[in-house]
Amino acid sequence: MVYLNGDFIAKDKASISVMDRGFLFGDGVYEVIPAYNGKIFRPTEHLDRLQKSLDSIQITNPYSHNKWINILNKLVNHSSNTNQSLYLQITRGTDTKRKHNFDALTPTIYVESNPLTSKTKQELSKGFSAISAQDIRWSRCDIKATSLLANVLYAQDAKKHNVEEVILYRDNQITEGATSNVFILKNNILYTHPTGANILSGITRDLVLESASACSIQIQESSFSLDNIFTSDELWISSSTREIMPITKLDNKPINQGKVGAIWGCVFEYYQRLKND
Ligand code: PLP
Numbered sequence: 481m482v483y484l485n486g487d488f489i490a491k492d493k494a495s496i497s498v499m500d501r502g503f504l505f506g507d508g509v510y511e512v513i514p515a516y517n518g519k520i521f522r523p524t525e526h527l528d529r530l531q532k533s534l535d536s537i538q539i540t541n542p543y544s545h546n547k548w549i550n551i552l553n554k555l556v557n558h559s560s561n562t563n564q565s566l567y568l569q570i571t572r573g574t575d576t577k578r579k580h581n582f583d584a585l586t587p588t589i590y591v592e593s594n595p596l597t598s599k600t601k602q603e604l605s606k607g608f609s610a611i612s613a614q615d616i617r618w619s620r621c622d623i624k625a626t627s628l629l630a631n632v633l634y635a636q637d638a639k640k641h642n643v644e645e646v647i648l649y650r651d652n653q654i655t656e657g658a659t660s661n662v663f664i665l666k667n668n669i670l671y672t673h674p675t676g677a678n679i680l681s682g683i684t685r686d687l688v689l690e691s692a693s694a695c696s697i698q699i700q701e702s703s704f705s706l707d708n709i710f711t712s713d714e715l716w717i718s719s720s721t722r723e724i725m726p727i728t729k730l731d732n733k734p735i736n737q738g739k740v741g742a743i744w745g746c747v748f749e750y751y752q753r754l755k756n757d
Pocket residue numbers: 512656657658659660661679680681682683684685718719720721
């Protein structure tokens with residue numbers, strides 16, 4: 481079952497017009513929200529970010545906070561899987577003619593929910609590989625836009641190289657991953673790129689910072705270079721579906737001699753507690 485423009489219907493019955501501006505231009509925004517044991521995780525934070533994305537592209541939020549929660553809960557409760565990943569997308573709507581500029585339209589609203597399987601601590605403790613690449617995306621990465629062409633190409637590159645993520649740099653400074661935020665730990669200080677137009681302000685990013693503080697780690701929201709990664713003690717990526725993932729190899733070179741660090745373990749445990757609160 482999915483939600484489309486006011487109706488809960490079977491996914492194979494859900495369709496939109498070819499004149500939808502989401503289809504024509506990627507003119508829309510989205511959110512991905514996890515739900516654990518049937519409970520939506522950090523709904524306010526995700527819906528606030530959705531509001532910011534909508535404001536940035538001049539689409540009026542079609543629903544109140546409560547209406548969103550009702551829709552999301554209905555989809556989560558309908559599923560037999562307790563852990564879910566909710567995907568919601570709002571496009572500017574269906575136009576009468578293909579043109580770049582826009583008039584006020586009725587937004588197209590789509591929501592689906594899929595099973596979410598989190599990796600266990602044991603699985604994560606093996607460490608993961610990543611590659612680096614120049615950040616070729618636009619200059620409004622803070623908007624969670626459905627136009628994701630650069631990210632699609634990065635994901636394909638990751639698949640080709642059989643790695644978990646592509647870590648991006650702009651002007652020799654690491655911005656974020658193609659689908660995640662990036663952190664390094666050095667001498668008990670955790671570094672991550674500051675929020676702003678060059679990164680998506682991850683909901684998990686904030687929770688990583690909270691978890692690291694709880695593990696007595698100092699936080700520094702400042703950018704760092706590719707070289708800094710290779711001399712770091714630990715490298716992690718974070719996202720709502722991957723949580724906090726240790727990266728032990730970048731561009732085929734080991735980080736921390738290819739071993740997952742101890743601080744990751746503490747941060748992972750704290751994050752699990754937040755999930756179960
Ligand atoms: N940065 C990018 C580019 C992303 O696509 C994502 C998630 O998909 C994130 C960061 C992490 O955001 P969140 O923790 O809210 O999932």
